Amino acid sequence: MIFSFYPTDITYDVVDGKPRVLLFGRTLNNEQVCVIDSSFRPYFYAIGDKEGLQVLEQDEFRVTEVQEVTKNLNEKEVKALKVFVNVPKAVPVLRKLAQELGFKVFEYDILFTRRYLLDKRITPFVLTKVEGEEVQLDFKVRCIKVNKIECVKGTFADPGILAFDIETYNPDGKKINPEKYPIIMIAVHTNNFSRILTWKKFNSTNPEIEFLKDEKTMLERFFEIVDKLKPDIITGYFSDGFDFPYIIKRAKIKKIKMNLGLDFSEPFIRGRIQSEVKITGIVHFDVFKFVRRVISRSLETYVYSLDAVAEELLGEKKIQVDLNKLAYAWNKNIDKELEEFCRYNLHDAKLTFNLASKLLPNLIELVKIINLPMFDINRMSFSQLVEWFLIKKASEFNEIVPNKPSRTQEALRMDDPIKGAFVFEPTPGLYKDIVVFDYRSLYPSIIASHNISRGTINCDCCKDAEKIKTSRGEFHFCRKKKGLFSMAITELILKRAEIKKELRVKQDPLLKARSQSLKLLANSFYGYIGFAPARWYCKECAESVTAWARYYIHKAIDFAEENFFKVIYSDTDSIFLLLDGKTKQDALNVVNEINKKLPGLMELEFEDFYPAGIFVQAKASETGAKKKYALINEKNQLKVRGFEAVRRNWSPIAKDVQKEVLRIILEEQNPVKAKKYVRQIVSDLRSNNVPKEKVIIHTQLSKSIDSYESIGPHVAAAMRLRERGETISPGMIIKYIVIKGEKGLIRNRVRLVEETKQEDYDGEYYITNQVLPGIDRIFAVLGISTDDLVSSSTQSKLSGFK
Incomplete structure (x- = not known):
């Protein structure tokens, strides 16, 4: 049989001692399938005398063939040995033995599935032609054994997306404890299906709420919905770190088989520091990770919460509720509040769905450029994206991929900094x-x-x-x-130039996404x-x-x-x-x-x-x-570079004041108005008339709390969060307010936002440490001192423009 399909996910298994690649995807007839290729063999490269390699073996791992090949290493021709082994797990074991025999070894850390895509030139989400015959396997989808497979043209532009979000029982506030506390709501949303699952019966006429008997039944119903809707992509917001791990733990406690994989396998968690949840045959798209690692470069927000990102990208916000009251409403069965929490839960799933839909073209374009599975691209940093693009180009140009540096090599490189670019310094x-x-x-x-x-x-x-x-x-x-560098980067530049020409003729979101991806990668x-x-x-x-x-x-x-x-x-x-x-x-x-x-x-x-x-x-x-x-500019749009406004550890009031001062000075050229505006803000801060939300300071936790030698304000705030039972991890944005009190260490006056009332914050602290540092040098250019800004005298003249 001959057919075409869009591959979306890839894995492999070993049957009778032989690996087989499993490519899951959707045909042009909208059928989910699994394409099986047993012809591909794992290998690594070695340089040295061939003798001794052919008989290399340890336990069940062995070399099956050694081929002499001509390759390039660091763009110079070399004679190399292509060492085939019986199963993928044999590669790291046998390459180590080869090293001990004196061989130089390469490409032993390239995963088998990634190797398959690169060598076979198969690109996920791009139409692929298959010749083969159907085989009977205990999978949820039809299986076809490959005789011939090749990538053709055409992008899978409209895959099925299922977004989900959970709410958990939390009597201790925001404490996360899946061992102890159940999931009480699960929201599911696709482009034609919306449902909130819960197991507390209350009075409601909302047809989207489905009441189940207990948590176990609710979880089983969620898995049933996923099976029935057959999504290509399942998405959540921080679902790698919270939603899926919580579901997996609760399913285990309730002794439920979580057979979401298209091969009836259960999701598995990998990664110690940052967890990743993989489902065989269904792409798990964690929107938060893609936003933080890739999209954040083009965002104005410095907080990557669902609320902040949705507001900037979609113009929508979360429904405002007090999650601390959820457990009480659950215990007391308060109909109105439980219905509102259900609405909140579903709205989060809808926001996640809309974000995933909006960002998917960018993600697909990176998949096409780099040739790796979407699951992997979703979780990569920009340095990893560049490296894997080079690995792809190396594969195309017969180049052996260099090994990663050792820790010692890394340290030596870091001790030898590279001289930066020239800066022509301006006169203030x-x-x-x-x-x-x-x-x-x-x-x-x-x-x-x-x-x-x-x-x-x-x-x-x-x-x-x-x-x-x-x-x-x-x-x-x-x-x-x-x-290699120049060939790879020339390709990116020329492709982007072609796309920009097309964009001048038609505004296509897919073309725009491709252009952005190419630019980010090249830069x-x-x-x-x-x-x-x-x-x-x-x-x-x-x-x-x-x-x-x-x-x-x-x-x-x-x-x-x-x-x-x-x-x-x-x-x-x-x-x-x-x-x-x-x-x-x-x-x-x-x-x-x-x-x-x-x-x-x-x-x-x-x-x-x-x-x-x-x-x-x-x-x-x-x-x-x-x-x-x-x-x-002539449209009165501000371009600000290097000021505190672009730093995330400044409060909104400091940023707002700086931006407004710059606008008044540059657009209206009115120093009197600018100074009057600042003095009013100073007065409002002293009398606590500036809304509490405007004095919240956001700072990212760069490492674990216990790793800090000195305790700064944001670390003190993180410690308060931990004392309340919240899980604190590196990368989190910590929010806090500095309150009034005896002068001394600022950390002693740090409080969490929810611990603080409007009248509590220290206006003088914000004037001295937040507002004035953001504008003092702007006014210095005008000949206006900081003392002048906080006093009551008037200033009438603006230094002349040059």
Whole structure:
């Protein structure tokens, strides 16, 4: 039989001592299937004399074949041995034995399923053609044994998504204790199905509420719904860390078989520090992890709660309820409150569904670019995404993947920092009529244009090539043979350029998602090659990139000044010109001349025109702070860089005041109004008239509480949370308020938000430590002191614009 399907999930098992790959997906006829491939064999690479490898074995693990192959290592041709073994688990065991015999070994840590996708060129969520015959297996879906399989074209753009959310019994407040406390509500939502499952009968006319006999019956009903709806993707918000582990624990306590897998297997949890829950055949998409690791770069919010992320991406918020009252309402069977909690539960599931639907195109595009399962991509950091993209390209170009560095190697790399880019420091002040140009993806385009890669550096064939001086010496790069880095990044840049052309014609969300993914990946390349744990770490390459960046920025500055433009600022990839009576077209003409002399894919682009801007003074210096400026464009949109407004450990009131002060000064050019506004805020803080919500400080816990040598305010707040029974882990955003009390250590006056009343917070603390530090240097540019801002005198003049 011949058919086409969209693979969505992959795993493997071993039958009669032989591994078989299981590809789950959905056919064009909307049928879930499992495609089985028993032809693929696990292997690793070794370099050395072939003798001794063929008879390598330990326990049930053995080498089945050794092939002599020609490969590239660090982009240089080598003779290698491809060592096939009987089962995937034999790879780490036998490679260790090979190492002990003196062999250099490679690619022993690439998972079998990932290896299959890369070698077979099978891309999840992309249409795949299969020839094979049906086989009978005890699975929930039809199974087809593969004779031939190949990826064709077409993206699975509309997979079935099921979102869920749970509420638990919590008499101790927010304490999480699955051993002791039951799940009392489970909400399920798809594009055509909504249900709240609960086992406390109360008066309600809501048809979406389904009452069950007890927790056990409710859990069984949830599993039944998942089986019946047959989703391709099941999604939750922090479902790796809370919802699924809680369900799994409660199912175990209630002795329920949780056979959600399409092979009747139960979900399994992997990972010690951060748990991951895998379901065979169904992709588990944890929206929180994707937001935090990938999407957060493009978000304004610094809190990644469901409420904050949904508000920014969807324009919707959670229903506001007091979860501390849920246990009481449950115990007393309060109809109205229980119904509201059910509504809250379902709304959370709906928000999660809508977020998953909105973000899915971005996730699918990363899957297509990198060629790994969606489950894995969902949980990867940007450095991992770049590394696996390079692994994919290495596979395509016959390159052996380098090994990960040892801890000792990592430590040595970290002790040898890479010199950064050039920054042209501005003179503090207010400026009018600024035009900003930036190099289009400067670092990626330098890597592509100068062929920067580990295998092209200081080649013997191009010794007369243009050289770049760095703090580590002088380097040149091959002009005859493309390197792995430059090939990979050129592909990303050119693909994005094509998509941007299409987007000018039609606004397609899928195209936009692909463009964003390509940009994020390309811009992460430079950081990766200078990242200590990277397989392809290359400090000479990283230094060369920043050296070229400094060179091109200097060239642009020199040419602009030769053409009578004043350069007021320049950073990693941007140049700020003061028009000073000239026109925007004059500036564009200068930039066009610069572009004529740039190599390859490099281009200086017009970013925007700003009628006004401010650069503030650095601490203990008369030069402007690096990356500390604010600009306003012709649409009155603020662009703020380097100010405290972009830091997450500042309260909303500090951020609001800073933003409004900048707006008044740059848009209205009214210092009197700006100072009057600040004085009113100072007065409101002193009299506790600023809403409590505006003085909440958010700080991320970077490590476990017990790892901190000194106890700062956020650690003190985290300790209070722990005392209340809450689970505290690294990465959590801790929220607290500083209250009135005897002066001394701030940590002694830290309280949790729910412990604090409106009149409790210390207004003087927020004035001195939050509001004023965010605006003092702005007003210093205007000649207005901090004392002047908190006193009652008037100020009438604004320093002139330059």
